[in-house]
Amino acid sequence: MSGDQQWWKSAVVYQVYPRSFADASGDGVGDLRGIAARLDHLERLGVDVLWLSPVYASPQADNGYDISDYQAIDPLFGTLADFDELLAEAHGRGIKVLMDLVVNHTSDEHPWFVESRSSTDNPKRDWYWWRPPRAGYQAGDPGAEPTNWESFFSGSTWELDRATGEYYLHLFDRKQPDLNWENPQVRQAVYAMMRWWLDRGVDGFRMDVINLLSKDPALPDGPPTRGGFGDGSPHYATRPRVHEHLQEMHREVFAGRDGQFLTVGEMPGVTWEQARLFTDPARGELDMVFQFEHVGLDHGVGGKFDPVPLDLRDLKASLGRWQTELGTVGWNSLYWNNHDQPRVVSRFGDDQRWWRESATALATVLHLHRGTPYVYQGEELGMTNAPFAGIEDVRDVEALNYWASATALGHSPRDVLRGLRAMGRDNARTPMQWDGSPQAGFTTGEPWIAVNPNHTWLNAASQYDDPESVFEHYRRLIELRHRLPVVAHGDFRMLHPEHAHAYVYERRYEGHRLLVAANLGPEPVRLSLEPGWSDEHVLLANVTGVQLGGEATLGPWAAVVALREA
Structure with a gap:
């Protein structure tokens, strides 16, 4: 928590997805030096906080959300010296820097996990969730997984380690084993790492799926869903001990420090009743949470890749409820876009006939609610979903896994691709559109994912001096939050x-x-x-x-x- 509990109420946060923001090296992947070179854009927009998606050392199985060293910068993005320079440049412009904290899981290449899987009696074995095959089964047999839980990225949450004959838990990709937060040594190692970054000068953390930290040690089966799997979320999502963990984190990491820090927890499935507990200042847990209720309203019976038209009355009921219920205790985060969501102007707006109008109308509605607005890179330009021609254009592990499982079940490839085009995470990850040049000013090389063809007319350079542009409208909205106490309070x-x-x-x-x-x-x-x-x-x-x-x-x-x- 910050020394001044009010500063973030009138602040606006800008999220950068480093892989896709700006490439200074010309290798086709964004980097820290590229971000530093574009800080004038953030200053011109008027934002207060820069949130960096992960730049830690990583095998990049999930684009950096699989971390192999929490205290190193991945060479793909630069060096610690590059990070320190970016931090100093941002602070020099009055912009705070928020790191992404990914501690529900690590990479399977993290030294902790390498030790943990080395033998069943290694001291770090209990740093992760290991279990033998289900009773009556041999390791590797169909159905031998310890529980029936389904991964967020399709398939089982359990991966067999043949060397030890046991399975490890991964709620996400198989290369992202879950840490065991029941082990106090795990917690203390995480807190030490967080203090290291605060000592380096960062201003807080956005905490990835932080409400999933606490699992039921019994690891029971979940109620059946589809394809032989079960819903394990009652046994790992927002369980009571997660409040203990976050309170301990606050005491161990933030208490007694001078400075204005920000903590925001990403929490799939969190309710407003739970969010009031997480964000009540008297409890010493988090400043705000990311909730998912409003971005699930257009999911069909088949899930996010089976989208249905949004009923605006449902959206108003959802956002209005969160406004009311967190009105006296707690705090809202406000967002349409992030690295996991499709572009809002294509999703809830009209990216054809009413592109500028719908982009600016949606921005107006969001930004003047009670809460802290988050702008995702390119949102302030009205960037749209990308026209992915086929599965070969897709890069995201979630989408690729879904494609494989859905087509294997006999779903039409055309229908599956239609869902991926509408809701896939790659929509948010196409390169930032700086200008109308061949690679949109993002890189001089071949970009890791294709630039949206509409960058020839939809780009920052074309909007800076246009008083009617989407960028200028966002700038005015941010200025209103800074200037008018009624917006913040x-x-x-x-x-x-x-x-x-x-x-x-x-x-x-x-x-x-x-x-x-x-x-x-x-x-x-x-x-x-x-x-x-x-x-x-x-x-x-x-x-x-x-x-x-x-x-x-x-x-x-x-x-x-x-x-x-x-």
Whole structure:
């Protein structure tokens, strides 16, 4: 936690996916020197915090979320000296730096795991989750896995180590074995590493799937799902001891330190009731959490790769509930995009006819909620999903595993690819579009994943001096959060909750009322408002011709922000 519990309420965080942001070396992969060379972009946008996705040493089985050395920079991205230079350059611009903390699992090439798998009596054996085959089975037999749990990346969560005849647990890829947080030696090793980075000058951590740390030591089967697997999440997601672990982490790592630190925990499946506990300042756990409720609303019965159209009323109910329930205790993180989500303008907007309008309307709706907004690289330009021609264009391990399992089950390759195009993580990982040159200004080499062809017109260089650009709209939204206390601290009241296309809410604080009204659809709408609102109160609009009065007239994908005294 920070010394000043309020600073992050008026802050905006910018996430960089280093592999895809800027390549200074020309090898086709982004790096730390490339990020440092583009810090002017972040300064111009006005963000307060730079969150770096993992840059640690890694075999890159999951693009760096499989870490082999927590205290080394992967040569793909540079050196510790490059990191220190980036840190100094960011701090010189008043930008804090947030590291990605991935401690639910390591790489299977981490020295801890290499020792752990070396023999059944190695002192580090209990640093990971090892189990013999299921009773009555021989190691390697079908069904011999210790539990029926299904991995987030398809298939079983258990991998056989033939040398010792036992299985190890991996909730994600087989090259990402889960650490055993029941072992106090594991926890102390993680805390020592975190202190090492804070001593180096970093300003906090975004904590990957942090609510999955605590497993039920009995490791029971989960309720059956499909393909012979079971849902193990009741036995590893948001279990009671995770609160103990996070409180201990706070005491061991952050307590007694000077500085303004930020801690945010990514938490799949977390409810608002649980989030209030995690983010209650009196409990000493986290500043805020990433919840997934709103980004699951367009998942069909077949999961994320079976998308269905979003019902805006469901989105308002979800986000409105989180606004209300964390209004007096705890804090929200606000996001549409990150490295795991498709591009919002393609997902919830219209990336064809109403590209600019929908990109800016969605930004307006999100940023003026109560909470800390997160901007994912390229979101501030309105970057879109990529037109992947075939599976050979895909790089993400989750998508490739899903393709293999779904096609093996007989699903149509065309249908599977359609789902991957819409919802695949690679949509967020195509190179940052700096300009209209052949590789979008990202690299002078061959990029590790193809640049989106629309970079010829959709790029940063074309937007910097355009007052109507998506970039300029994001810059104004960030400036409003910095300037108006009502944005950071005001209460929240949803208006017109049952309207199918309008997203309207009001914030109030210390005698000021802030109105946000958006039409998130292709047809004009008219909305009744309380008396007293007029065009003279408008602070920001993403299109011309918006009218406020007893009724608001909003054209397709129009959004307006207005302020007046209460």
